[in-house]
Amino acid sequence: MSRRRGAHLERAILDAAWDLLTQVGYARLSMEAVAAKASTSRPVIHRRWPTRARLALAAMDHFAPAETAPPDTGSLRTDLLALMEQVAGRTKTVHGEILAGMAAETARDPEAARALRAWLTTATRGRHVTAVVQRAAERGEIPAVQLLPRVATLPMDLIRNEVILYGQPPGKQTIAEMVDSIILPAIHQAAAVA
Known part of the structure; x- marks a missing residue:
């Protein structure tokens, strides 16, 4: 199996982080668990997102629903x-x-x-x-x-x-x-x- 790089690796990490956030919540999210779920290492994650907070926000942005147009009800x-x-x-x-x-x-x-x-x-x-x-x-x-x-x-x-x-x-x-x-x-x- 070849090593994942670039966008493919980033997507795997964000997918893993999001899955864990939805399963265990932010308080119990750990970089170790994300690394294990994404089949990568903690240092690889830390190079892109140096903290758990930055990783959680990146995952949230990645999975955010598409922005909708502001409502137009007439008033x-x-x-x-x-x-x-x-x-x-x-x-x-x-x-x-x-x-x-x-x-x-x-x-x-x-x-x-x-x-x-x-x-x-x-x-x-x-x-x-x-x-x-x-x-x-x-x-x-x-x-x-x-x-x-x-x-x-x-x-x-x-x-x-x-x-x-x-x-x-x-x-x-x-x-x-x-x-x-x-x-x-x-x-x-x-x-x-x-």
Whole structure:
């Protein structure tokens, strides 16, 4: 049997990591178990992903569902509700468990904290929220507005906070409260000063 290299080896490692994440969770994931399952060595894995956190995030990215277009329901409020419900639904999967496990680990592992921060910064750029707000402006619901990055990422930040603090994503009622009392006022405030 020839040695696997490049993309083939990387896929085998990510497959093994994902299988283990879904079976035992992030807290019990080990580089040794991934190496055994992928039929490779721990040093080979460490050359690509120096920490368990980076490997878990790479596996999560590799197996993430394809990104969907932002909802277009015809109104800003219902677009935001639908978007947040989509994101909350995704956090009910192993993705949410991985993020919660990593968040717990960041208190004692600075490298896990750096990896998680870098991943979250990339994952929560607010593209969908910005698109939803731009469509609302095009429909004439609100004035044209350039959202500050903090406002654009606010919906995802709120969901992530719920998952990390309470171990589960917010339900429909909580999402509606977030949209009505936090997100929409922030968007309207941004539109008022634009």
